Amino acid sequence: MQWVKKDLLQYIQAKEYVDTTIVPLTPFHLSNDTELPKSGFQGEALSIFINQIERDLAGRVMLTPNYTYLKNADKQQEVARLNEWVEDVASQPFNHTFFITFDSKWKKHESMLNGTLLWLPGLQSGDLYAKEMHSVIHDQVTQINELIRSYWETME
Template sequence: MKWTSVDLQKYEQAKEYVDTVIVPLAPFQIGALDASAKQADQYDVLTLLSRELEKELMGRIMLTPIYTYMNTAEKSEEAERLNKWSSHLKEQPFNHILYISFDPAWRKVADSLDGEFIWLPSIPLKDADSGAVKGLIRDQTMQTAELVKSFW
């Protein structure tokens, strides 16, 4: 289920079965073109991957909007903010809170998150045709879905 009015109504009816929430994490910056373009591409891929993951595990997970943060932000401060999200999400109640990101900097503060952090290797979009990108996203979705299931 996604953060849409239709899915939220479904969630209300099936709350007892939806025990996992996935929070995608994406950096944002405008500056050096190469770095900004790479982050924009990763944001797009994270959006696609998150939606595919939600489809694959439908009925068991809720997908939140992407949590976007400044690339230069202190990750420990962002972890504190995310833990406030976690407190709110646990009240719903979600038993499993999973954070996913292509940003390896989160690994340094993963232990301070009130939830599980899943680092995903980035999918290169540059010079890839749409069929190859779809295949890569599908492969990573299936691998990530298996990892999510391991928390259950």
């Protein structure tokens, strides 16, 4: 389910089945022109990833709005803010929260997050609409879906 009215109305009716939230972590900056194309590419790629994951795991996953932060922000402050999101999410029957990002800097703070960090390495640039890129994305989405399902199995 996505953060749109239709899906949220459906969620209200089916809360007991939706036990997982996915929070996309998206860095923002305009201060470095040479990094802007990479940032734009990764933002687009992350959107493709999370939308495919949400479709594949429909009925059990709620996709939150992107958590956007300044790329050079203090990650400890961002961890505190993210954990506030998780606290709010915990008021619903969610058992799992996954944070998905291309930003490797989150790995240093992973243990402080009240959820599971899924870092997507590798994609820096390219043509998101090329057949080869679709294959790479499909393979990574499949692996992420298997990982999320493994967390569900440990709770059953």
